[in-house]
Amino acid sequence: MSRVVVCTWGTSGGAEELLTLARGVAAGLEATLGWVVLGPAPHDVTAIASRQDVPVVDHIEHEKLQSFGGDVAVAALADYVRQHDFRVLLVPQTFDARLLAPRLAARIDAGVVMNGLGVVVEGGALAVTASAYGGDTRVVYTLAGEGRFVIGVATSALAAEPAPNPATAVTRHCAVDLAAVEERVQVVTRSEQTGPRIEEADVLVAGGRGLGEKANYRLVEELAEALGGMAAASRPIVDEGWAEPARQVGLTGKITRPTLYIAAGISGASQHMVGCAAAKTLVAINRDPEAAIFRYARYGIVGDCLEILPALTRAVKG
């Protein structure tokens, strides 16, 4: 009988939600449900497995798995899969999952879908809903055929429900051979941020490519300071080095919820708006009256931000 397996590592956060999803997939495929834990097992694994009717938790423990590393994790799972095959392997969509799932799939010749939001079985085939184009749209992949699939799923959108018939879960220790594997990328120091964070700021003034050049970012900083807030930025100007990465707002930056968000020279791309749409009041300054940002803004100023920012700063300072 084929298996639907959830794989987790680190904490058990999201595991129960993913197991609930996996239970439905296993039922649809008439497969058994499994859970494999890589590295140190969280204390609540047995309790979660029992609630989710997972009879056996496979625990892969090894001294090289004490913390997550892509090379070791891929090798461990590839070895595990050689011993215990599966039809569908579900992983929580995390940063680590990006280092693990596609490489594992390539190693074991399986298909892979990342950024999944849901998985169902329709007419015997797997249908995976996933976000695409940086979150701009949703797609549904129909995974036809009898092959194996590795699927990354965002667990924040899932709900955990206990199984109607809970199991009494047991743990099976699985040995893997990692003798020849060494982590190629070593974390030497982790970046540390000190001081205030834009995620916690009440007032943000954000600048975008419309500022024209690096020197003009000070206009954003000056207005932010006058308002007692913080300066923020769109991704292109962070990429250009006009502002620090910790100031980037958006999908690949910070999600902010200020009372006031002033966006200067920012077009309003969806990937930026993800990070500021929760602002209570959004003010946009853009010289293009058709700019998308005006669709989100409570107040819109059509004009040159290089003139309007200093004028606002003067007005605030009185």
Ligand SMILES: Cc1cc2nc3c(=O)[nH]c(=O)nc-3n(C[C@H](O)[C@H](O)[C@H](O)COP(=O)(O)OP(=O)(O)OC[C@H]3O[C@@H](n4cnc5c(N)ncnc54)[C@H](O)[C@@H]3O)c2cc1C
């Ligand atoms: C996977 C993915 C993730 C991404 N993540 C992020 C993210 O986290 N954050 C992010 O910001 N972007 C992100 N992006 C990029 C995003 O799609 C946009 O390209 C980006 O937000 C555009 O930045 P911008 O508005 O500063 O620049 P532009 O799109 O170039 O817009 C500049 C705006 O300034 C206006 N302008 C020009 N001159 C002036 C002036 N003198 N006065 C006033 N207005 C002026 C223009 O009319 C224009 O609207 C991501 C993209 C992808 C594909």
